[in-house]
Amino acid sequence: MQNSAEGQPVLVIGAAGVDVVTRLQTDAQLDTSNPARIRTSSGGAARNVAENLARLGQPVNLLAVIGKDYHGDEVLTSTRQAGVDVTHIHRVSSYPTGFYMAVLNEKGRLQYAFDDMRILAELTPSYLTYHQDLFEAASLVFLDANLPEATLETVFELSARYTLPVCADPTSRALAPRLTPYLNRLRLIVPSVAEAGILTGNTFDAADTASVLAGVRALVNCGVDIALITMSEFGLCYATSETSGHIPALHTTITDPTGAGDALTAAVIYALLNEIEIDDAARLGAAAAALALRHPGTVYPELSLEKLYDELAG
Numbered sequence: 609m610q611n612s613a614e615g616q617p618v619l620v621i622g623a624a625g626v627d628v629v630t631r632l633q634t635d636a637q638l639d640t641s642n643p644a645r646i647r648t649s650s651g652g653a654a655r656n657v658a659e660n661l662a663r664l665g666q667p668v669n670l671l672a673v674i675g676k677d678y679h680g681d682e683v684l685t686s687t688r689q690a691g692v693d694v695t696h697i698h699r700v701s702s703y704p705t706g707f708y709m710a711v712l713n714e715k716g717r718l719q720y721a722f723d724d725m726r727i728l729a730e731l732t733p734s735y736l737t738y739h740q741d742l743f744e745a746a747s748l749v750f751l752d753a754n755l756p757e758a759t760l761e762t763v764f765e766l767s768a769r770y771t772l773p774v775c776a777d778p779t780s781r782a783l784a785p786r787l788t789p790y791l792n793r794l795r796l797i798v799p800s801v802a803e804a805g806i807l808t809g810n811t812f813d814a815a816d817t818a819s820v821l822a823g824v825r826a827l828v829n830c831g832v833d834i835a836l837i838t839m840s841e842f843g844l845c846y847a848t849s850e851t852s853g854h855i856p857a858l859h860t861t862i863t864d865p866t867g868a869g870d871a872l873t874a875a876v877i878y879a880l881l882n883e884i885e886i887d888d889a890a891r892l893g894a895a896a897a898a899l900a901l902r903h904p905g906t907v908y909p910e911l912s913l914e915k916l917y918d919e920l921a922g
Contacts, residue, residue: 617667622654622752624672625706653752660874662691675705703727716862733762753783792831867906871896895919
């Protein structure tokens with residue numbers, strides 16, 4: 609399939625770091641060591657989206673900040689090997705490379721998550737302005753809400769200067785409010801049910817499809833072109849000014865949920881760049897999430913458009 613922006617990379621901006629994910633083997637006991645399976649990998653919402661896009665064959669430039677440390681070396685190497693252009697990643701000695709730590713229960717459900725993203729303070733407006741040629745060359749911008757507020761403002765200023773659509777991930781309930789002032793400037797937003805509630809000032813029930821459909825429509829009413837709310841095991845809902853719908857989650861084993869939302873977002877962006885209608889783009893996103901859920905890592909390494917269609921064919 610020909611890419612409608614063939615040769616023009618997606619510019620991805622935000623967090624890149626290390627994921628440490630612990631899956632408990634039994635119920636957790638306080639004040640003692642608990643048997644678990646622990647794995648590490650490169651992570652960060654923006655970096656994950658960039659890798660998924662690259663594995664789908666989309667050219668990607670990543671703007672991020674990592675430390676001048678061993679973990680930064682690992683993140684840089686693995687991301688480059690995945691096909692992402694990491695030439696312009698900023699390395700600093702003022703902070704360590706970012707960390708995300710998750711604890712899953714024995715069924716693979718997230719219990720606790722922690723992150724140390726102090727290093728994002730070094731992802732400054734001047735860093736973006738220095739690389740504004742990447743905006744000029746891009747087909748689309750994706751950002752995560754880890755960005756400092758002044759840096760977010762600069763992303764939207766540069767994107768407007770070069771008439772670029774902007775897609776965003778609220779990343780967490782704590783960070784979601786940073787995107788509220790920019791809803792009417794977003795091509796696509798992909799929040800969870802809880803994040804959507806924060807963005808709209810309402811409460812939505814993930815188990816109630818009608819409630820979540822009201823949520824995506826509320827985001828469109830706020831000015832978002834395409835809103836897509838993830839509902840965990842209940843699937844996802846999407847809306848534009850012209851259509852809306854619900855896609856049930858594909859039945860799959862949950863090995864590790866880390867990165868599933870980023871896979872979904874990347875697949876939807878890739879589909880939209882290739883002029884696939886939003887209904888089918890949402891289904892491809894659900895397929896990408898299912899592949900990521902089964903994989904014991906942050907990004908499914910064999911991701912391709914063919915794999916997504918195979919997953920849908922089931």
